[in-house]
Amino acid sequence: MPRQPGPDTGIQAWMQQQGWQPAPFQREVWQALAEGRSGLLHANTGAGKTLAVWGGVLDLPWATLSGQAGQAGKAGLKALWITPMRALAADTLKALMPPLQALQPSWRAGLRTGDTPSSERARQDKAWPQVLVTTPESLSLMLSRADAREVLGGLGAVVVDEWHELLGNKRGVQVQLALARLRQWQPALRVWGLSATLGNPQQALQALLPASPPEGIDAAPAPCLVRGRLDKTLVVDTLLPDARTRLSWAGHLGTPMVAALAEALDGAGTALVFTNTRAQAELWYQMLLQARPDWAGLVALHHGSLDADVRSWVEEGLKTGALKAVVATSSLDLGVDFLPVERVVQIGSAKGVARLLQRAGRSGHAPGRPSRITLVPTHTLELVEAAAARRAALAGRVEARCAPEQPLDVLVQHLVTVALGGGFEPDALFEEVRRSHSYRALGREAFDWALDFAARGGDSLQAYPEHHRIAPDAQGLWRVPQDTPTGRLAARRHRMQVGTIVSDAAMQVRFLNGPRLGTVEEGFIARLRKGDCFVFAGRTLEFVRVQDMTAYVRRAEGRKPTVPRWQGGRMPLSSEMADAVLALLDEAAADAAWHEPEMQAARPMLAAQARLSRLPGSDRLLVEQHPSREGHHLWLYPFAGRLAHLGLAAVLAWRLARLQPRTFSLAVNDHGLELLCAEPWALTEHELRAALSPEQLMPDLMASLNAGELAQRRFREIARVAGLVFTGFPGAGKSARQVQASSSLYFEVFQKHDPANRLLLQAREEVLAHELDLARLQACLQRLQSLPMDWVQLPQPSPFSLPLMVERLRERLSTEKLSDRVARALKAMGVQEA
Template sequence: MLEKLESWFRDNGWTAFPFQREVWTAYLNGESGLVHSATGSGKTLAAWLGPLAEWIAENSEGRGEGKAPPLRVLWITPMRALAGDTALSMQRAVEGLGLPWTVGLRTGDTSSSERAKQDRKLPSALVTTPESLSLILSRADAREKLSDLRLVVVDEWHELLGNKRGVQAELCLARLRKWNPALRTWGLSATLGNLQEAMDRLVPRHEVALRHSREGGNPWVPASAGTTNDLRRIVKGVSDKKVIMDTLIPTDIDRFPWAGHLGLAMLGEVIEAIEGARSTLVFTNVRSSAELWYQGLLEAKPEWAGILGLHHGSLDADVRRYVEQGLKEGRMKAVVATSSLDLGVDFSPVDQVLQIGSAKGVARLLQRAGRSGHAPGQASRVTCVPSHALEFVEAAAARRAAMAGRIESRVPVDRPLDLLTQHLVTIAVGEGFEEAEMRSEVMSSAAYRDLTDAEWQWALDFVTRGGEALRAYPDYHKVELGEDGRYRVSQPAIAKRHRMSIGTIVSEASVNVQYMRGKRLGSVEESFIAHLAPGDAFIFAGHVLEFIRMEEMTAYVRPAKPGSATVPRWDGGRCPLSNEVSQSIRELLELHIDHREDEPEMRAISRLLKLQHSWSRIPRRHEMLVEQTETREGHHIFFYPFEGRSVHVGISALFAYRLARIRKASFSLGFTDYGFELVSRERFELLPLLKGGLVSTENLLEDMIASLNAAELSKRQFREIARVAGLVFQGYPGQPKTNRQVQATSGLIWEVFARWDPKNPLLGQAEREVLERQLEFTRLADGLKRIETSPILIRQTHKPTPFAFPIMVSRFREKLTSEKLVDRVKKMQLEFDKAAPPEADFADGDATGTVIPAKAGIQLKLLP
């Protein structure tokens, strides 16, 4: 059965990997599973060729007529750019094997004419997104059109696993398995730490056991293929793909910025690296940095116009497609991009990847490294380009974790009720549902396996009557129970609005950016445009633009003269430091103390580390350093847990709350991935406070909720939940509601729930999402437990130390413009440099301090 596949591989000069053959055979035996293999190692062909081999066998036995079969394969992808490239790869295989199969695309970018064609007849294989699949399921004829489906492939499963889009995929799969009990499901992933959990969410163990007992085997499997009682497996593919990870180190490291992400300190080195390669991807973590680097490179090398590209999610689709095609054809010398090019697109010509700033996570760095050498047998290369001194440590830490195989896990989302209500309306818009069957179907997914009676009844009441608080409003009576016992949406207007709102991707209202003469450039957030006055200049889509006016959610612009300009702000751009990288940073600092580190990045910033040790201390991996100092701003307390920015946001608020309970005080807070500071007018004596429970985990949840004004945070988070649950409609195409209108509506509903329905589950969900998603409460609790049981080093310093410098800058960032911030950082660093002694004069202990051993209460010791 596999001979034709092997022959096609030989004709192309390829040899199939053992893991690819394993997946083909497992598919033909009726199995489902998860493929975990390095980027560019052939996962697509591993999942795709099995169903083609199955059809070839059936056709050779006369069971087919040599015509294109109806829809057999659904390929779910997290990104539209990835969808297009995947479809091309699948089409090449079909043509190479000489098969009549058709391959189609169904995403938000699909034209109306193509959609109409698919509505008449779906292709043999359809590449789509979770949102588009939900739309398909909202059609009354969905069961009939999907009746021949045999395989669902979920590509880049790790990108969906940790968010509601993954849960949306789980609910869709539960429906497809109900219609097609022998359906097989395969997930593809390259960078994932919790493989077993990932497979359990994609292919629930209890559902597979039920299917096997119900069907007694797979009716589509040829008798010669054999049978198996184990219908799930994890297939580990190429894991030894060579990845080269290094760091650009400038010659004048002593003048390198100690903090900040806005400058182009390494511009010259980046240009030299780009010139030394045929093609380069320059990754940044946020779109604003991508705009700055693109502009900086183009100003320094104007001759690169036309061969230097910019790619991020806010640019117009035509611009993105042009850049993607230029990469594939080798026309682009370099492309500055964000995560919009992280996944799956086959860029064989790319020689190297540059990561501007820290990647913050091991998986993200490996994923981006895989964009180069994106073919079996080729080495991938990523070079880190630190934007400030301590990011040299982060680069070394990420490489250390990667080499040790410590890759981040993705924590799945459990029982989001907003998405459950959306899904119930989706199915009711389509063929409708019967209550008991629907509940059983929903609970067959791993995400809702523990759904309670109360939660189910609330969800059903919510979609039929609006719940306790909204039952007087007919607009929220979306689903009706018919005489046949099935729940359906009968009003066309409700069905239309719902189809336009399907999905879980919620962002701030965006504004089109368009030239006065008509060319559209992309979109920015409404809140950014709201701060511009006519005549203001800003950088977007690689151009310096002058804002003219705002009209019907469109910002009209014209080219501006080069000079001072601001950069658009996009929400959701911050990447918190992962636990794996945090752990490696603490390990590297301890190795430095013991003079055992051998990373070039650590040697590069040895002067800064020596200065830190001279003025204060460098903590070992199981210690926490606390510094106190006084400046003209007031009294500063700096804490260095090295747990990541998200955790530090929560802990800083917690400590400020606990200190204010002891003595009334106001604090200014600053935080980075390395630590945080509390600034107050009055000095606090830390020793009794630390011994008295400042870092205690006792009453942690209650204190966290009180310290962060959880009601206000939950109210903000509720906006997203209200949108997903269908409580807020964002408007029709061309007539979107403004961000202010959406916020006002969701805020009003929150107030109604809080007053008249305080036990509404959506309010509780908002609070949980604030704690887990925004503050990483579980990680925060673990970090605080580590601190509570670790020695604490207290240092009284004569001025802020190098470790304190970035934290202070992060606080200034909220008050100063980009240009003023850069000037302030340079001035501060110059003052630090003047205060530092010659390197030969560095000595330990230019401060006084105390050690509080683990479990405070043991006798204290003075630091030498």
């Protein structure tokens, strides 16, 4: 019979000593762990998830586990804690230590991430700690050790922290494969995930813990989902413009709100000010200091491109309460408690309910403390999005996250990892891989293709020895041959770039004869000339020169700078948020939405839209047309998000151009799309409906876009994960141009000589799924088929069309110079913002 937790058990006694009362969900997790069950704990941020799972792990009867779980009772690794960010590892370890020292005082704990010094890794190799905090990439590296089974086969428990952050990407697939390997070695292994802000926790549990046990193993206890929602007050409010402040309809940075935000922060304790992009964080940090120069040293900047020492200094300032405010990106979305943080601010739209809740939870990050997030609109439409976000958040309409399906680049990498880690027998590994959720439907033909690709590069690369990475030995086990120079080089290269995080090559930014500031993408630095200025790390810098992949700079005050644009900065509005916005617009059209303060503030703009045109709604499609000096404009408002609108605009332009040869300029945002044609053209509702048909979507989509270029760009990432492209050894890294040339060469070879190559097919599928949001685009077209159309010939551009016009004026980055261009364009058209 399993031990029944009581008030005298270790973790409960320890909590009582701290003056804490266990929550019911914590007791439920402790009971499940005592019964040998694995599971997923889904609970609010700050509810006590860490203590629930970690306390239960420490309270297990470890002295008796050796009989039921192989080596778990012996010295060495007993518990593994996987964190999604290596920057969080040290703080995570600190949070685990107090109960560890109280309940298992003989255990040692350590870190093993990409930041762990080689001397510390060498010490661990000689005598492993009982507890190890690591990342998905470092766990895969451990699986590539020749003694991987000896080191990891005795684990009794694995905890995957922040599972919602890993679930929807290839890093999550990497974790799935690693867990399948560990459970093969240790069928009684207890695996627990920690998660918050998920709309589909049951599916998240299935992705973490597929039900099927290893062959020949008695069925393990079924995984359980524990829901740990506490009665925690959530406050979502909006910083509204006052009577003296007029927000633009679109296209601006939000400068008019800076003074109001500074005033709001003045009387508060420590605050986190979140932005959606690193460029936006840099600019808002500058603007806050310009508004309040006396806050110098009290306001800090935090994002992933800053040097680790700078980030650590900021994080320590948050923990101690020494900082007034920190302007940050998602780099501070996750992590351990920052108890001094009283409130969170979101600049602009959060774009998703899950992101809003995750960030709100950074304030009041403890049971019983309220969480507050204040939304700061940067233009008028974001007032509507703010009200929609509050409604959706309080109603619990959180986005679902789904795991990728069968990414073969990750599988190829895993095959080489396992071949290094003791070798494998193909039939057994095929069954093991299929026990991970993402590969549950993997066919043997696809597995054998991946095996052949790892062994000889497939049909098109078999003549090149560097692609011969694995081979069967005399016993039939597939390994990386260590007795050949080619095999040793393959092993070294593989271990150098294990993982699925792929980004553009980054260059160090350093002062002349001074410290490092962080990293900027190489493509941005390549566009600079000596003497050009840019904003980075909260400073205005003058570019001096590039040497050894380092950009040397000096201070440059009082000069007009630009801002680096990092990849991945623009995220689409989620379906849940879009539905909430449309519901508010439906109420506004019925004159029933004005009790919301944000809607009151947006009322003049919405009234202007209704006067000039119609308000978009959930039960109709608004179509607007207008002739101007630029040409003939067509605007549609499907509210399907930026990515789906990109594909929709391209398909629509392609189909309409087949009716009569025309050239279109396209613009999209989260709410709608614009087609601009220089020549006059007549369009009937019948023609538009036909162009919006979901029939023949795939071929028209591939024909309308530069799908080859999109696929080639996606292939670069796939080639890097699959090990085709090597980014270089330390001190001899390849430039982004070199990596791009290498991947482009492979792409062209496969296109010409191996068009059925599965990595090529994967690249095309990922373009459709991730670059164009194909599923949402298909659903959008299906919905539009049944909607009536409100067709309006505009006397001048409407408030909703203006943001789309701004998208065409926008440079690659948004700076305040954009406002001048917008003003000139409006003046030329005779448009007055209401």
